[in-house]
Amino acid sequence: MTIYFHNTLSKMKEEFVPINSNEVRMYTCGPTVYDFAHIGNYRAYLFEDLLRRVLQYNGYKVTQVMNLTDVDDKTIKGSQELGIPLDDFTRKFKDEFFKDLDTLRIQRAEYYPEATKHIPQMVDLVKRLIENEHAYLGEDNCYYYRVSSFEDYGKLSGKKINELICGIRVRSDDYSKDEARDFALWKSWAEEDGPVFWETDLGKGRPGWHIECSAMSTHYLGNHFDIHTGGEDNIFPHHENEIAQSEGATGEKFVNYWLHCAHLIVNGEKMSKSLGNFYTLRDLLEKGYDPVFIRLLLLSTYYRQQLNFSFEGLEATKESLNRLYDFIEWLKRVKEGEITEAVNSLVNESRRKFKESLNNDLNISPAIASIYELIKNVYSLNKEKAVTSSDAEALLNFVHEVNTILDILPEDKGDLEPELMQLITEREDARVNKDWNRADRIRDELAEKGIILEDTPDGTIWKKRG
RNA sequence: GGCGGCGUAGCCAAGUGGUAAGGCAGCGGUCUGCAAAACCGUUAUUCACCGGUUCAAAUCCGGUCGCCGCCUCCA
Structure with missing residues (x-):
C-alpha cells in the first residue's frame, strides 16, 4: 500500500x-x-x-x-x-x-x-x-x-x-x-x-x-x-x-x-511558564494520570494540526480507552464457536481503514475511529449472541496488531490482594442471601480503592481503574 | 509588515464537490436486586459570517470577522 x-x-x-x-x-x-x-x-x-x-x-x-x-x-x-x-x-x-x-x-x-x-x-x-x-x-x-x-x-x-x-x-x-x-x-x-x-x-x-x-x-x-x-x-x-x-x-x-x-497549546494559549500552563510529563503523572492516557491524547490529533491540551481532553481519552479495555476483557470471556463471516469482514474493513488512514500522511483520527466502529459493530452483532470464541480470537489478534502502532494496551496490573478477593467472596455470599445493603457496601468500599465490580451472567468480575 | 495554519454539536475531532465518521459528556429506553458494562433511540436540516460558481459546496472562488504559529538558536 x-x-x-x-x-x-x-x-x-x-x-x-x-x-x-x-x-x-x-x-x-x-x-x-x-x-x-x-x-x-x-x-x-x-x-x-x-x-x-x-x-x-x-x-x-x-x-x-x-x-x-x-x-x-x-x-x-x-x-x-x-x-x-x-x-x-x-x-x-x-x-x-x-x-x-x-x-x-x-x-x-x-x-x-x-x-x-x-x-x-x-x-x-x-x-x-x-x-x-x-x-x-x-x-x-x-x-x-x-x-x-x-x-x-x-x-x-x-x-x-x-x-x-x-x-x-x-x-x-x-x-x-x-x-x-x-x-x-x-x-x-x-x-x-x-x-x-x-x-x-x-x-x-x-x-x-x-x-x-x-x-x-x-x-x-x-x-x-x-x-x-x-x-x-x-x-x-x-x-x-x-x-x-x-x-x-x-x-x-x-x-x-x-x-x-504543529505545536501543542494549552486551553487555547501557548504553553508558557508565566501563564502557569506549562506541563512536564512528571507534572501530569503527579496528578495521577496513567501515562498511556497521555500517550494517546498526544498521539490522537493529526500531527500537522495544532493540538489543544486540556484536562477535559485527558479525561475523555481515559474514558475512551476504558471502552477499548472493557471490549478486550469481554472478548476474553466469549466461550465457543467457529469464526463467522460477519466478524471476519468487519475486521478486514477495519484493518483496511486503519492502515489506509495512517498511510495517508499519518492521519490518525480516522484510524482510531475505525477501531471504535469495529467495537460498536461487534457489540451490536452480539445482541443475537452471534459472536463466537473464534471471532473473539480474531478480534483480539487485530487489537494486538493495532497495538503495534498505537501501543495503548494496559499493563498487567496483577492479581488482587487476598483480603480484597475475600471481600468479593463475602459480597457473593451476601448477594446469594439477598443482603443487598451489605453487598452494595462492599462494592462501594472496593470502588474507593479503584476496584470496579460488575455482575455478569457468568459471575462477578473486577477491574482496576486508574 | 512578510509567510503559513485554523474556525464542523457542550468538549475533542474526521470528512476537501454528492447530501455531516468516531470519542467524551447529556437525555430517554432495554438489561440488572440496584448498579456497572453493553445495546437501542436521541443530541449539528447544518459546517465562523456574507456573496459567487455548480444540477449539487462544510468542501471550489471572492470578501469580512475571529483565533493561532513562524519571521536567528523554542519540538
Missing part, C-alpha cells in the same frame, strides 16, 4: 518512495538537555514514534537518529548556575529524557548521538564549507555561514533571502559577521564559556547549534537520506540552515522528505 507524506519542501502531499527499497533512514531533531522536556516536546517525539511504527508496519526497516544537544548557551548557563561540569549537568536531563521515553512507550531510535561526542565531525564539515567558500572567519574568530553563497537558501521555509537582511526582528547580535542573516558555525571561546571549549583546527571554541545536526545526520545516515523531522518552529532557521550546510558541503541533495509537527 502506498504511503503519502506532506513534504514541507514541496508544501504538498507526496507519495513516499525510499532511496533504498526496503529501508528508511530518518533523522529526528531531539532535545536540548538543559531541563525536563515538556509535553509539547513529547508531542513531537510521539509523532516521530508514530512515523517510525507506521513505516515498520509497512514492512520497512527503519534507521532513526535522534540527536541530544548537550552543548549550547542554555546548557552552559545551567551548569554554571549549579557550579557543576557541563557533562554532569546534562547527564541528569539525558537520563530523565530516556525515562520519559519509556514511560510514554516511545520506541528507541537506533542512535542517540550527543553533540559533545561529535566535535571532529562538525569541525570537518566546517572545513569543507570553508573550502567551498560557504564559510568565513569573522572578526571575532567565529566561523560563519555566508547565506548569500547558497543559492537555494529559503527553499524549505519559503523565505525570500533578500528580505531576511532588513526584517524588523533581525538584529545584529554580539558577534561580528558580514551580514546579519549569516549564522554561526563555530563560536570561538569567550570567557563566559568557562571550561567549555574544544581545541580544534578551527581554534578554541564550541560548535554552533545548526552544525551538529548536519554533521551527525550525515555521519550516521549518509549525505542523502529519506526523512527529516522536527517541530514546525525548526523549519526556520534550523532546518533551513541544515540544508545550506549539508548541501553546501556535499553538493548532494540532503533530505527527500521534511515532516514537521
Whole structure:
C-alpha cells in the first residue's frame, strides 16, 4: 500500500518512495538537555514514534537518529548556575529524557548521538564549507555561514533571502559577521564559556547549534537520506540552515522528505511558564494520570494540526480507552464457536481503514475511529449472541496488531490482594442471601480503592481503574 | 509588515464537490436486586459570517470577522 507524506519542501502531499527499497533512514531533531522536556516536546517525539511504527508496519526497516544537544548557551548557563561540569549537568536531563521515553512507550531510535561526542565531525564539515567558500572567519574568530553563497537558501521555509537582511526582528547580535542573516558555525571561546571549549583546527571554541545536526545526520545516515523531522518552529532557521550546510558541503541533495509537527497549546494559549500552563510529563503523572492516557491524547490529533491540551481532553481519552479495555476483557470471556463471516469482514474493513488512514500522511483520527466502529459493530452483532470464541480470537489478534502502532494496551496490573478477593467472596455470599445493603457496601468500599465490580451472567468480575 | 495554519454539536475531532465518521459528556429506553458494562433511540436540516460558481459546496472562488504559529538558536 502506498504511503503519502506532506513534504514541507514541496508544501504538498507526496507519495513516499525510499532511496533504498526496503529501508528508511530518518533523522529526528531531539532535545536540548538543559531541563525536563515538556509535553509539547513529547508531542513531537510521539509523532516521530508514530512515523517510525507506521513505516515498520509497512514492512520497512527503519534507521532513526535522534540527536541530544548537550552543548549550547542554555546548557552552559545551567551548569554554571549549579557550579557543576557541563557533562554532569546534562547527564541528569539525558537520563530523565530516556525515562520519559519509556514511560510514554516511545520506541528507541537506533542512535542517540550527543553533540559533545561529535566535535571532529562538525569541525570537518566546517572545513569543507570553508573550502567551498560557504564559510568565513569573522572578526571575532567565529566561523560563519555566508547565506548569500547558497543559492537555494529559503527553499524549505519559503523565505525570500533578500528580505531576511532588513526584517524588523533581525538584529545584529554580539558577534561580528558580514551580514546579519549569516549564522554561526563555530563560536570561538569567550570567557563566559568557562571550561567549555574544544581545541580544534578551527581554534578554541564550541560548535554552533545548526552544525551538529548536519554533521551527525550525515555521519550516521549518509549525505542523502529519506526523512527529516522536527517541530514546525525548526523549519526556520534550523532546518533551513541544515540544508545550506549539508548541501553546501556535499553538493548532494540532503533530505527527500521534511515532516514537521504543529505545536501543542494549552486551553487555547501557548504553553508558557508565566501563564502557569506549562506541563512536564512528571507534572501530569503527579496528578495521577496513567501515562498511556497521555500517550494517546498526544498521539490522537493529526500531527500537522495544532493540538489543544486540556484536562477535559485527558479525561475523555481515559474514558475512551476504558471502552477499548472493557471490549478486550469481554472478548476474553466469549466461550465457543467457529469464526463467522460477519466478524471476519468487519475486521478486514477495519484493518483496511486503519492502515489506509495512517498511510495517508499519518492521519490518525480516522484510524482510531475505525477501531471504535469495529467495537460498536461487534457489540451490536452480539445482541443475537452471534459472536463466537473464534471471532473473539480474531478480534483480539487485530487489537494486538493495532497495538503495534498505537501501543495503548494496559499493563498487567496483577492479581488482587487476598483480603480484597475475600471481600468479593463475602459480597457473593451476601448477594446469594439477598443482603443487598451489605453487598452494595462492599462494592462501594472496593470502588474507593479503584476496584470496579460488575455482575455478569457468568459471575462477578473486577477491574482496576486508574 | 512578510509567510503559513485554523474556525464542523457542550468538549475533542474526521470528512476537501454528492447530501455531516468516531470519542467524551447529556437525555430517554432495554438489561440488572440496584448498579456497572453493553445495546437501542436521541443530541449539528447544518459546517465562523456574507456573496459567487455548480444540477449539487462544510468542501471550489471572492470578501469580512475571529483565533493561532513562524519571521536567528523554542519540538
